[in-house]
Amino acid sequence: MGEPEGLGGDLFELGVSHHTCADRAIGLLQAGAVALPDVLPHVFLDDDHLDFRDLDQPPVSGTCPYCGREGQMTDEHVWPRWVSKLLREHFGTFDPRKSKGPVSRETIKLLTRLCESCNGNWLDVLETDVKPILAPMIVPKAAYKDLNPSEQRLLAVWAYKTALMFDLADQHGPRVPAYHHELLRIRREVPNNVRVWIGAYNRDWAVRLHVADLTIGQDSSKPNARVFTFTAFRVLFQVFIAFPWGSLTLASSQHHISDLYAESGLHSLTPSTGRTIRWPLNGVAFNDEAMDVLAGRFDHYETRLLRPGDA
Incomplete structure (x- = not known):
């Protein structure tokens, strides 16, 4: 789906869906069958705090192997x-x-x-x-x-x-x-x-x-x-x-x-x-x-x- 005109590359949260329902959710959005609020919440990515794991390597000790979280x-x-x-x-x-x-x-x-x-x-x-x-x-x-x-x-x-x-x-x-x-x-x-x-x-x-x-x-x-x-x-x-x-x-x-x-x-x-x-x-x-x-x-x-x- 192309970027909506006039958004200037910003990211917005349209909702949350289970992964097995994602295709249907996207289809409903594309068909205009979903009523969205007038003001959508922004989604921000802070490049300074992104920590991408080496997913082609085994999990690192001290981190969760599934999500990469440290601590707890x-x-x-x-x-x-x-x-x-x-x-x-x-x-x-x-x-x-x-x-x-x-x-x-x-x-x-x-x-x-x-x-x-x-x-x-x-x-x-x-x-x-x-x-x-x-x-x-x-x-x-x-x-x-x-x-x-x-x-x-x-x-x-x-x-x-x-x-x-x-x-x-x-x-x-x-x-x-x-x-x-x-x-x-x-x-x-x-x-x-x-x-x-x-x-x-x-x-x-x-x-x-x-x-x-x-x-x-x-x-x-x-x-x-x-x-x-x-x-x-x-x-x-x-x-x-x-x-x-x-x-x-x-x-x-x-x-x-x-x-x-x-x-x-x-x-x-x-x-x-x-x-x-x-x-x-x-x-x-x-x-x-x-x-x-x-x-x-x-x-x-x-x-x-x-x-x-x-x-």
């Missing part, structure tokens, strides 16, 4: 408290290193640092929204669960968020670029350079995590992607996060046993098929050995990122 930082559990509570109710006493251990834990002690605002607002809303869907999958009371496209999207966003939290809690420091956190905060969706799958797990570990670093494309000599394969008791997620921006394409260069495992037991949550799926796929659940094979399945994949302007 709090500890956040990578495994949400409600997941720990659910597992504790099932196992009685549990230690995340053992299937049923002698150590009584209130929570799974894996922490990272976030600002109070992100921690207590939109991240809390995400946990509240996903819990009714995910909780009956972590400790199932039925043999299967049908997931509609909206539920699949929410599970994918949660798994992506959780993978980013694992990266933040890495003892060697985070590696995923900060723009992934920023986009998640703004859009609450999984970008095109991330893939998410869901499956089932049939062993007695409360939680498991496998992280693999990969080098994709021909332009990098160091790892520029991470794969997080993790379980919360009976549910398994796999999240592939590419660091460079673009539309991600994955193709197996050989028919490996891990491909058979993935095809028989993993549903792809992104990109969405737009159809209801039944979890677990084909009633398949992975044991520890199969999960380890699955975690390394991208070693023989050909990976391509299609960037804007590429043919």
Whole structure:
């Protein structure tokens, strides 16, 4: 939309909209269907106080990875408290290193640092929204669960968020670029350079995590992607996060046993098929050995990122 004549480049606030409603809001404004006040509030940008983050680099320690805010930082559990509570109710006493251990834990002690605002607002809303869907999958009371496209999207966003939290809690420091956190905060969706799958797990570990670093494309000599394969008791997620921006394409260069495992037991949550799926796929659940094979399945994949302007 062009700049209104006579405004001289000034910025005005026309209103506030949720990002999913923005296109409709713009359409209504362009159609003149919205009654605006005679005097619009100005929006000012102070160049002297703009602090742009290096979004292509991992988040900086001491700042919120999602919004970049300094100060008012709090500890956040990578495994949400409600997941720990659910597992504790099932196992009685549990230690995340053992299937049923002698150590009584209130929570799974894996922490990272976030600002109070992100921690207590939109991240809390995400946990509240996903819990009714995910909780009956972590400790199932039925043999299967049908997931509609909206539920699949929410599970994918949660798994992506959780993978980013694992990266933040890495003892060697985070590696995923900060723009992934920023986009998640703004859009609450999984970008095109991330893939998410869901499956089932049939062993007695409360939680498991496998992280693999990969080098994709021909332009990098160091790892520029991470794969997080993790379980919360009976549910398994796999999240592939590419660091460079673009539309991600994955193709197996050989028919490996891990491909058979993935095809028989993993549903792809992104990109969405737009159809209801039944979890677990084909009633398949992975044991520890199969999960380890699955975690390394991208070693023989050909990976391509299609960037804007590429043919």
